[in-house]
Amino acid sequence: MSGRKGVSAITPPDQNNLKIKSVKSIAAGIPAATSSMVHGLKKMGLTKTIKTLTTVNQPEGFDCPGCAWPDPEHSTSFEFCENGAKAVADEAMKAAVNPEFFKKYTVQELSQKSDYWLNKQGRIEHPMVLKPGSNNYEKISWDDAFELISNTISDSKDPNRSVFYTSGRTSNEAAFLYQLFARTLGTNNMPDCSNMCHESSGRGLGEAIGIGKGTVTLEDFDHAEVIMVIGQNPGTNHPRMLTALRDAKRKGAQIIHVNPLPETGLVRFKHPQDYMKLSFGSEALADIHMQVKIGGDAALIHGLMKVQLELDALDHEFIKNSTTGFQALIENVTSTSWEQIETDSGLTRFQIETAGRMLAKSNASIACWAMGLTQHRNGVAVIQEVTNLMLMGGHVGKPGAGLCPVRGHSNVQGDRTVGIWERPSESFLEKLDAACGITSPREHGVDVVEAIKQMRKGDVDLFFCMGGNFISATPDTETTALGINNVKLTVQVSTKLNRSHLVTGDTALILPCLGRTEIDIQDSGEQFVTVENSMGVVHTSKGGLRPSSKHLRSEPWIVASLATKVLDDERDWMSMASNYDLIRDLMSEALAGFEDYNERVRVPNGFYLPNPPRDSRTFNTPDNKAHFITHQLPDVSIDDDKFVMMTIRSHDQYNTTIYDLHDRYRGIHGNRRIVLMNATDMIERGWKSRHFVDIVSHFDSEERRSNGWQVVAYDIPKGNIATYFPEANILVPLNSTADKSNTPTSKWILCSLLEPGMPSSEEE
């Protein structure tokens, strides 16, 4: 099947009101405080705004859906940030996307609206179905919706023709039931947003230290002497991390910021809540900004390791007793020349030696990173190099030190812990099977990129999405759309309208669910759910707002109802949906580290999951040692007329959800189709800011093109450019993925910039 004619998989541009202001030098402060109020008031009204903002991240309240940064323990004052407030306000909108709305607009018409417009329409009110041959969604009952899914599964015969995607907001309870359902059905086809996100971290750390997670706690930030922030923009994406960095700084820590852009949050910070204490000063955060070229981190880390070796800043005892592979590392690092390090990283030897000396002096260092490292061809390798740098100084498993991949979605880490994984370990499956009386399939399932390929081949009958916005989050938008169009039935469990409701299979369902902020009442009474933050703390989350529609259902209820309809098994799924304690009881038996889950998770602020490197400097690798895993530097050379493009987030978006059209800290307003570009590169071409260009990306011998972008002069290395995702995803080739983790290389896309309408070399 070829999908509905006239449905656009790509967002049409919003009205272009581009204004270029100066780059902000201070993050947060009063503008952030007002901005969160304005977003709240516009979307929720006054009472709801106050109620919401005072219950977020409280021991008794709900977990902020904004990001996975942990909340300070024992905090009495509420912790919220501008972008958390936006995420919350966005969820607390009225349910205006109702059956009348869908009668008014065909899917073709909706697809001609921008992503910003789609999100602005409000919450989804009722389950809806899009039937084959029809262009308008119609109302459907919950029961008929499950019947439709069940029929598709039973017609399909092979469980591996079903694919179950998860986005990282799903609670532990829902995710656990969901993976239990999929495995009982007989498939490990569980791709998730993590495949596009921190998969490289999980793979890299798993091999090196025996656990695919970070090794620090929030308290470690109080004891750190040096903190590296690599490839991450916390001012926008993890604003509460700035508080931790500020506090660490006050205690004497030095901060090294590694980023092609001088991200505002790392320059100066002013806590919005300080205004209430009448304190008006802002604080400088980063001691050094290392403006690395995109993809130059591996070279930089080699340079930093060279300095550690030269200064003998090594933890010899730890290296000897607890690690392997150090000799190979030394050989590799010493054979890397400074010349290559300088060329590849774009940094000078002097800059690297300065940072290297800071690290050498430090007794406790933390390395933090996010998408700037993971979404590269060498994503896994570069994370292992960061790990090498920390291991050689013994900066793992002691106070104030460790590895800190900063997770994105608020429960993406928890989802993986409870089994959302297309390649689960044997030990996970054994325990699950024993506790649940099932025989899980052992064959690995598909990840995100493989799922798209399987759809393209016509090998998927059911594509079920627990949250997220698959079409806009994935690479190669047009190719992915063709894949999705091949599916018989696509199902989206969602809160808000997005493009994945428009680019669908023959039949499509929208199943509207409760959000984090909403009260969840089941037969046995009011429920709470649990989540795991970026530092392995599991805690409760309980919404306090009235659900935006009476037709919404909770995610655990949706999975349990589906399982009841589809599976022919003994399990009483519906009692678990009526009392989540019963889900947690099963989790206690089925998951390592979750013993007495119901009891322990009820303790205010929750509990830490076991983490051997952090807890006892032990490593669950085959030889029980931490591994130095060394790599050759990647080839980062490019032709003179080409650029390396990274696709990044603006300040006013949450992944594919566009809250507004501004990127305040970077001084860009009113247009998202912009290309941040080095001024010298512009002068060489005779371009001024606002000049229109077409972008062509190159991979293997293929080209992809996207027209109508405006360049903006920016402090970015020569030869590098930046655009916003999801608009630029059409340019990200499906086959350009990281080695081992298969994560799309969203931060390394080889491009040419052309005058509007000019043919590319291939088209000539």
Ligand SMILES: Nc1nc2c(c(=O)[nH]1)N[C@H]1C(S)=C(S)[C@@H](COP(=O)(O)OP(=O)(O)OC[C@H]3O[C@@H](n4cnc5c(=O)[nH]c(N)nc54)[C@H](O)[C@@H]3O)O[C@H]1N2
């Ligand atoms: N408000 C808000 N919060 C969010 C999100 C959101 O969209 N909005 N998304 C959430 C999610 S799912 C995630 S994963 C996180 C994402 O959080 P981030 O990883 O901070 O997000 P990105 O915008 O992708 O930014 C990556 C950063 O890496 C830099 N970078 C790019 N390439 C390189 C490189 O080669 N080397 C180095 N050193 N740096 C590089 C970019 O300049 C940018 O500063 O945020 C989470 N929190």
Ligand SMILES: Nc1nc2c(c(=O)[nH]1)N[C@H]1C(S)=C(S)[C@@H](COP(=O)(O)OP(=O)(O)OC[C@H]3O[C@@H](n4cnc5c(=O)[nH]c(N)nc54)[C@H](O)[C@@H]3O)O[C@H]1N2
């Ligand atoms: N080019 C490029 N592409 C990228 C990235 C990049 O940096 N560059 N980043 C990647 C990363 S890090 C990630 S994590 C992915 C994100 O991929 P996804 O997680 O798939 O996308 P989101 O935009 O976070 O999903 C937003 C939708 O989730 C639904 N939703 C929100 N809250 C809930 C809830 O509580 N329950 C349910 N069921 N649904 C809910 C809403 O309907 C909303 O429209 O994108 C990836 N794609």
Ligand SMILES: [Mo]
């Ligand atoms: Mo993410």
